[in-house]
Amino acid sequence: MDYLNETIDPSCLHEPPLALDVIHQLDMFGxxxxxxxxxxxxxxxxxYLEECVYIYKNVPSPKKTTIIWVNGAAPVIATMSCLGMWIPRATMFTDMTSNSYFAVVIYKVLILMLEECGGDEAFLRYSESQMFRINTGPCCCCCLCLPRVPVTRQMLFLLKLGSLQYAIMKTVLSIFSVVLWTNGNFDLSDLExxxxxxWINxxxxxLTLISLWPVAIMFMNxxxxxxxxxxxxxYAMYQLVLILSQLQSAIISILALDGTIACAPPFSxxxxxxxxxxxxxIIEMFIVTLVTHKLYRRTYDLITLDPHENDNELNKMVKLHTASLEEHVA
Known part of the structure; x- marks a missing residue:
């Protein structure tokens, strides 16, 4: 065992390098x-900042706040990743900031779909005779025997609560993890x-799976x-950010813990x-930012009904927006 320890570069057992050490070891390619x-x-x-200004000027409240939250997922993750790249010892803080922000985004995606329907009241009014499928991912996609449930105010409250709990609990647990880490009790490599x-992860x-289920139910219906x-x-962009920020990062972390990703001094x-x-x-979120910028930077006008349009779903959407407009006027 002592012989094996002698063959390992001491820097591979140290903490991540300081920012100055990273800068000094960079070559031309780096x-x-x-x-x-x-x-x-x-x-x-x-x-993202330019998009925020555009949304703030052209979208009424409260939809503009929701869109700004959802649209900021990729830029915030890219910015935090850039800070973590330059300052390796701050990785835990940058990762937890990104994850806590995205936990709020999951809830905001659900709210965005409701607001695109005209708000809670308009959604309930024109969905009261419908039955929602709940056998969808990530929790119950294989449970085909689950019955459809009626769209009620209580059901809508449970959907919101299911997503909101993760936004709250993720932030609380992130702060708790940082406190434990400063005391030496939280280490991602400690699997004992x-x-x-x-226990925390x-x-x-x-909690993540529970929060994703209500959003998937709303989207599918x-x-x-x-x-x-x-x-x-x-929704596809939201799912892509979810997979890249959660699943991809988890896979790379497992490979690093397993030793598949080799040590390269000064990096363990x-x-x-x-x-x-x-x-x-950073690369992936940059591409996602370009796509979401194109999707959200549009003219936010009330959809008008085409008399030659026979699409029932379009008619339903027009009714939802008309009801929302009537509520604001009243």
């Missing part, structure tokens, strides 16, 4: 790579039964109604895996 990735993250943030990470995973506002590609295996994850995230 400088070019870090510069390009920083530029991508900066452009993502600037595009006495470690805090082995699976619990967060369960009203996607045709909201097709004219491009809800399907918007875990720190190097985290660096790879952040660099990939």
């Amino acid at each position: 400088v070019a790579l870090y510069s390009i990735l920083t530029f991508m993250a900066s452009v993502s943030l600037l595009l 039964i006495t470690g805090a990470a082995i 699976p619990f967060i995973g369960v 009203i996607r045709n109604t909201l097709r004219r506002v491009k809800i399907i590609p918007k 295996s875990i720190a190097r895996g985290s660096m790879f994850s952040q660099q990939l995230m």
